[in-house]
Amino acid sequence: MTTETKPDIDIDRSVGDFRYEMDYAFDAGIGLNEATIDYISDVKGDPDWVREFRKEGYRKFLEKPMPTHWATKDLENIVFENIRYYLSQGQVPKRTWDEVPDDIKKTFERLGIPEQERKFLAGVEAQFDSEAAYSNIKAAVGEQGVIFVGSTEGLKEHPEIFKKWFGKVIPSGDNKFSALNSAVFSGGSFIYVPPGVKVKHPLQAYFRINAQNFGQFERTLIIADEGAELTYMEGCTAPKFETATLHSAVVELVAMKGAKIQYITVQNWSSNVFNLVTKRGIAHEDAEVKWIDCNIGSRLTMKYPGVVMKGKGARGEVVSIALAGDGQHQDTGAKMIHAADNTTSNIISKSISLGSGRSTYRGMVHVPKHLKGCKNNTECDALLINSHSRTDTYPAISVRGQGNAVQHEASVSQISAEQIFYMQQRGLSEAAAMSLAVNGFVNDLVQQFPMEYSVELKRLIDLEMEGSVG
């Protein structure tokens, strides 16, 4: 090999697009069958009920059709036989960065994770391919009884809480990809916040795909007990590969009576990633579940965070920003299931389509007949930048019964050549003018982000715009 003469990394314009060579101690090989699942269960030392859960998920995965009847045919380009389902160095998540193996640590250092942790986070979990390399929570937060560990550790060390909710918010047979995740899941976070504990600073997870032809299937379960409050943030990146990569997570949230969970995602996948994620939360009486979802990058994202408002007075909210660059498809939206009186849901979605990029909004708001005093507000705004980009809106609002109110607004706008000229006349380059206009379009939503993340988001938008102009 001639690698010595070349730099060991390959930097592109995007911060996440670099990759260090790795040797993996555990590799489930290419393709998926029952033996793959046994291999994963063996490596992870799963209890029997988890092995059974996986096999059940696998059966459902085989049964379920691809959702191509309503979504895109591009899904048919995923070749499940070509994917590697488990890769790790056999690492147990470390509690200090010093213990994290150098080759993994340098990746996260480059992504700025340890620095962010010092500055503003209550805890961090950093996943590299299939397993977390690092997982730590600030002592003060741990002392309040907050549990923040990887899913593997969660199911082993805290089965009494874990088992009660795992797979209950999102049954493994919910859709083909939740079934696939159930079969091969690895990594992701398990969080429990005890009654009345309000975690002041965010907990953060970072998901990094490093290997080619790889599938990342993390599984996150968050439970906020009565009156507890928590903000969780996840970031994700992958380097650019020639071949398709699959990211298919399942995230389940449980907000007990009066609890509040805010779940923030800023994804920046490279343009070869199929990102097919199922996210849903249950909000009990007077509880609140809020998803703030930012989808940048990927080849195809299909993601519709949902809230089941199970208790009276529960609130669900989805705030989403999707940016479909050239050749990308963001198929995103929200599902709001009202299942008790006086429940309120709010959906605000903004999408930006560039070049041949395509954005689709799919919303589902369900209020059954017997309920009273339920409200939904849905706003979706699309911004098109240049003529061949495309946007579709499919709101499915089924509201029955008396005294329930829904409001739906949608708009499509464009950045005009005259606006760009006006901004250029003030000295801004075309790309800077585009960025500014796009940032202006999402500005009111970005305000809802923690500062550090809104800065990151702005930077990502700037990078996308730079790449798309000129």
Place this chain on the structure above:
Amino acid sequence: MSAPSSSSLSIRDLHASIGDKPILKGLTLDIPKGEVHAIMGKNGAGKSTLAKIMAGHPDYTVTSGDVLLDGESILGIEPDVRARLGLFLAFQYPMEIPGVTIANFIRAALQARLPEGEELEATDYYAKLYSKMDALSVPRNFTSRSVNEGFSGGEKKRCEILQMAMLEPSYAVLDETDSGLDIDALKIVSAGVNALRGPNIGMLVITHYQRLLDYIVPDKVHVMSEGRIIHSGDKDLALKLEAEGYDWVEKEYSAGKSAV
């Protein structure tokens, strides 16, 4: 034709069209630094087109002639580069930029003028912004309003001059900045423009009304018709145009042409 001064904004025999339609038909004009020139002319004469072509609007094609900024041609250069070279255009119809606040917009424009890696100093910036806003009687809460969105006609014009005051151009073209202004606003905006006058700036003021030129007294007045300058004079020309209209100039011009 006199040679353009190296310290001027100079338009040399400019021909330009949109699609197949010629709009500028041999326009020559020289605005030396330190001077204020006014252009008057009927609707559709091509005044705004001239302004946009100087600023580099992509819809227009220059078929011949040149535009020189301090002796260097700026044709074929991107609009933002021209702006950073010191050319400012106060638009007849300023655009709305939803979600982008005035403060962030002007800040981004100033930031674009700094060398790579250098950051605009925020406190100095706001101090300057507020003082210019006060001078132009722009309420301070405008900093957090989106650029031109929901602004009245007069507010838009005032914000154009605010931007000009902040960006300190070396040449400014003001396209009908007076239209839509009430009497008080006209005085305030004119005072704002006059405050920027000086040896380091050349201005071209496009207007329909002599009244503006009572406040912003021009060194020269030009009459534009069908894509050309057909007559030039001192500030008294504006008074005569106001009193007598454009017909006599056009007649004189065509008589002069047929005599040649």
